[in-house]
Amino acid sequence: MSIDILADLRAAVLDGEPAEVKQMAQRALAAGLAPLAIVQEGLTAGIREVGEEFQKGKYFLPDLVRGAHSMEAGLEVLEPLLAGNGEARASLGTVILGTVHGDLHSIGKNIVGALLRASGFEVEDLGVNVPTQVFVEKVRESGAGFLGLSALLTTTVHQQEAVITALEDGGLRDRVRVLLGGAPIDKAWADRVGADGYAPDAARAVRVAKELASAS
Numbered sequence: 143m144s145i146d147i148l149a150d151l152r153a154a155v156l157d158g159e160p161a162e163v164k165q166m167a168q169r170a171l172a173a174g175l176a177p178l179a180i181v182q183e184g185l186t187a188g189i190r191e192v193g194e195e196f197q198k199g200k201y202f203l204p205d206l207v208r209g210a211h212s213m214e215a216g217l218e219v220l221e222p223l224l225a226g227n228g229e230a231r232a233s234l235g236t237v238i239l240g241t242v243h244g245d246l247h248s249i250g251k252n253i254v255g256a257l258l259r260a261s262g263f264e265v266e267d268l269g270v271n272v273p274t275q276v277f278v279e280k281v282r283e284s285g286a287g288f289l290g291l292s293a294l295l296t297t298t299v300h301q302q303e304a305v306i307t308a309l310e311d312g313g314l315r316d317r318v319r320v321l322l323g324g325a326p327i328d329k330a331w332a333d334r335v336g337a338d339g340y341a342p343d344a345a346r347a348v349r350v351a352k353e354l355a356s357a358s
């Protein structure tokens with residue numbers, strides 16, 4: 143039964159039906175599924191299928207936009223619930239987060255931000271299409287311990303490297319742990335450009351950030 147709900151949810155994202163997605167997210171919660179599982183196995187799986195259809199030339203830009211709106215409609219319901227039970231606890235540190243210059247993809251970054259917050263980090267989200275210099279200035283003035291850079295396009299991943307180089311040039315590289323993410327990259331890329339961590343999804347982003355926090 144719960145597996146059917148997730149399959150229906152994926153199909154509704156694929157069909158680009160925000161109202162239906164919202165309703166199904168509520169149904170999945172009512173059936174007792176965990177919010178993060180619904181995000182990952184329902185919404186995220188659905189939007190990735192949208193991306194595959196787009197790549198095959200079966201979907202066009204408006205379909206991509208409708209898919210994104212459907213995903214966001216589901217996240218409206220689920221994201222507040224990722225915050226857990228709101229227990230007061232000591233902060234694990236501040237993460238400056240943003241999508242690199244030239245890149246407008248926000249959904250994955252927002253999920254990472256929500257889960258980091260839910261796990262005890264403070265998150266300062268700079269949004270999308272963030273110029274390199276803005277990241278650098280923010281690191282300089284905030285004293286944040288972590289910087290998370292999201293990139294979803296093969297044409298923008300090099301901006302992650304540009305930010306790391308700019309931090310080095312500004313004498314700021316040692317002040318901050320840099321975490322990289324985004325569908326086109328992997329750990330080998332993160333190692334090659336000198337990042338401190340990489341994660342393929344939000345749950346693992348939290349794990350890596352916590353490991354780095356406890357190592358410092």
Ligand code: B12
Binds near residue numbers: 194
């Ligand atoms: C939705 C979507 C859009 C939406 C974005 C809406 C929004 N508000 O974000 C819109 C319609 C705007 C869009 C536009 C475009 N898109 Co688009 N898009 C997608 C799609 C289908 C899904 C992305 C998504 O939200 N995934 C769901 C989330 C949950 O997953 P995620 O982003 O990977 O994030 C997870 C992890 O990567 C990780 N993570 C992410 N960030 C970070 C950061 C840190 C620090 C860490 C640790 C981890 C981490 O954790 C996240 C949560 O688990 C992808 C397909 C795909 N497979 O990625 C194409 C895709 C990325 N887009 C693509 C393209 C081509 C475009 C356009 C160029 C299309 C066009 N012709 O205009 C434009 C570019 C606009 C721009 N300048 O950025 C291509 C890129 C191909 C390539 N070689 O680079 C893809 C791969 C589709 C495809 N298969 O062809 N897109």
